[in-house]
Amino acid sequence: MATSKTNTFDATANEGYRKTYEKLEEMSATLAQGESWLGNGVQILQFQGFWVPKFCLQGVMLINDHFKPRPTDIILSTFPKCGTTWLRAIIFAILHRNSYGFDENHPLLKSNPLNLVPFLEILIQEGGSIETLSSPRFLSSHLPFSLFPKSMTMAAASSSPCDGGRFVYICREPKDVLVSMWHYMNKLRGRVAEELPPLSLEQAFDLFCKGVTFSGSYWDHVLEYWKASLESPNKVLFLKYEDLKREPSGNVRKLADFLDLPFSVEEENEGMVEKIVELCSFENLSNLDVNKNGKTPGKHPGANSDFFRKGQIGDWRNHLTPQMIEVLDKTTKEKFQDTGLSFD
Numbered sequence: 022m023a024t025s026k027t028n029t030f031d032a033t034a035n036e037g038y039r040k041t042y043e044k045l046e047e048m049s050a051t052l053a054q055g056e057s058w059l060g061n062g063v064q065i066l067q068f069q070g071f072w073v074p075k076f077c078l079q080g081v082m083l084i085n086d087h088f089k090p091r092p093t094d095i096i097l098s099t100f101p102k103c104g105t106t107w108l109r110a111i112i113f114a115i116l117h118r119n120s121y122g123f124d125e126n127h128p129l130l131k132s133n134p135l136n137l138v139p140f141l142e143i144l145i146q147e148g149g150s151i152e153t154l155s156s157p158r159f160l161s162s163h164l165p166f167s168l169f170p171k172s173m174t175m176a177a178a179s180s181s182p183c184d185g186g187r188f189v190y191i192c193r194e195p196k197d198v199l200v201s202m203w204h205y206m207n208k209l210r211g212r213v214a215e216e217l218p219p220l221s222l223e224q225a226f227d228l229f230c231k232g233v234t235f236s237g238s239y240w241d242h243v244l245e246y247w248k249a250s251l252e253s254p255n256k257v258l259f260l261k262y263e264d265l266k267r268e269p270s271g272n273v274r275k276l277a278d279f280l281d282l283p284f285s286v287e288e289e290n291e292g293m294v295e296k297i298v299e300l301c302s303f304e305n306l307s308n309l310d311v312n313k314n315g316k317t318p319g320k321h322p323g324a325n326s327d328f329f330r331k332g333q334i335g336d337w338r339n340h341l342t343p344q345m346i347e348v349l350d351k352t353t354k355e356k357f358q359d360t361g362l363s364f365d
Contacts, residue, residue, distance in 0.1 A: 041086045045079055055233040058206040058225070060217045071165050071237025080142025085170045088145060093157035094186025095280065096141065096173075100242045101163055101235055102201035103193040104262040109134035109161060110301040112189065115277050116159060118288075123296045130300075130309060135161075158186075163236045166245035174249070185256075189276065190246040193262035194364045195239050196337035196349050199229045203340075226345050230352065240356040247362050255279075263334050263364070269298045 055065040055072050064075040073081065097112060099105040110129050121127045128137055141160040144151050151158075166174060166188070173185035203225040210217040232238030250259035258279045265272045273294050277283050284293055299305060337346070357363055 037087055038083065041082050042079070045075075045082050049075060049078075055231075056228060058202075058220060058228060058234070059210055065233065065235075069168065070241065071168065072233045072235075073164075073168075073237060074235055076146075077142050077164070077235065080140075080145050081164060081168050083145045084142065084164075085168075088141075088170060089152070090170070090173050090185045091156055091158065092186060095157055095159045096169075096186060096188050097138065097159070097161045098166070098188050098190045098246060099161075099163060100192065100198065100239055102198050102205060104191045104265065105161060105163075106134050106306075107265070107301065107303065108189065108191050108260075109138040110306060111273060111297065112159060112276060112280075113137050114297045114301055115273065115280065115282060116157065118293060118297065123300055127300065129306070134306075165237055165242050166249050187280065188246070188249070188257045189260070189279070190250065190257065191260045191262055191265065192243045192246075194334070194337070195353055196341060196346065197262075197334065198239060199226065199349070200337045200340045202229070202234070222340060222345075226341075230348065240352065243362070244356065244360065247360060251361075261364075266334055269302075270294050273297055 049064075049066060053067040055067060057063045057065045057074070065072050066075055066078055068078055068081070095112065095116075097105070097108055099108070113134065114129060117128075125131075138159055138161050141151075141162045142164060144160065170185075175185070203220065203222055206225070207219045210220060228234065229239065232241065236242055246257060247259055250257040258276070260272060260275075274284060288294075341349075353364065
């Protein structure tokens with residue numbers, strides 16, 4: 022995720038963008054400010070019930086003011102550290118399975134998935150480049166469902182064709198999310214500013230429970246997509262990280278069906294599903310040279326290796342105190358009560 026305040030697009034060259042930036046500056050002064058996981062260099066603001074970095078809020082406003090959704094758009098939405106990189110790779114492989122062979126020339130063997138599937142809220146800040154992408158546009162996002170334009174969310178809530186495109190969402194056991202985010206943010210802290218000390222687990226726990234993250238409250242984020250998936254299952258696919266780990270082949274088929282790209286009998290007989298699972302496995306991707314030694318594209322301060330730690334289920338047992346576990350489990354139970362969603 023980029024952290025620079027500098028725009029990659031000259032707003033003065035576009036009157037519409039300029040007005041959006043002016044509106045953002047005027048509004049920012051009225052919003053509550055929270056503590057950032059990355060120190061004072063990244064401003065965190067509360068907008069419509071969610072804490073988001075100012076550079077992401079900038080993207081939110083540009084998306085709402087200027088993004089033109091297409092019926093073929095595919096938006097991979099996630100709360101941070103819920104399997105974004107893995108699912109980027111899987112969907113990319115499904116979409117392009119007839120374009121590349123499963124040899125050393127496959128893009129996923131030469132590029133980090135972030136290079137191949139950009140963040141919508143970051144790419145929109147580059148101006149017209151997003152409109153030059155060919156369909157189907159496959160984009161990623163950490164935004165809550167409610168922060169997308171109504172032209173996308175209303176379409177997702179209707180029974181009409183997918184005018185606003187499709188959303189794929191993946192969630193993860195919140196205790197694992199917290200631990201993964203804590204490790205990841207501490208890596209970024211050292212790169213954003215060398216003088217920043219590591220964030221303690223207690224500090225991370227407190228911020229996470231308060232919903233002061235780069236995407237607001239974990240529980241609210243998940244529930245928005247869960248409810249949208251129940252209302253419009255043909256437009257919002259809701260997955261769990263744990264299910265994907267346990268049954269990767271079945272979930273790859275589910276993804277392909279959702280995207281109207283089901284595997285043919287011939288592809289099944291050729292082992293196409295298994296090839297995609299192997300190509301996109303944590304073991305394979307994490308051991309690639311590009312992901313061990315490469316640098317993240319653009320203004321992102323991190324390294325590709327930051328996106329590959331363990332990929333395990335239940336690593337929270339090695340880090341969280343009994344008190345932390347009790348609080349997180351209680352919150353999850355209360356938030357998800359009577360919704361049909363659980364991590365049992």
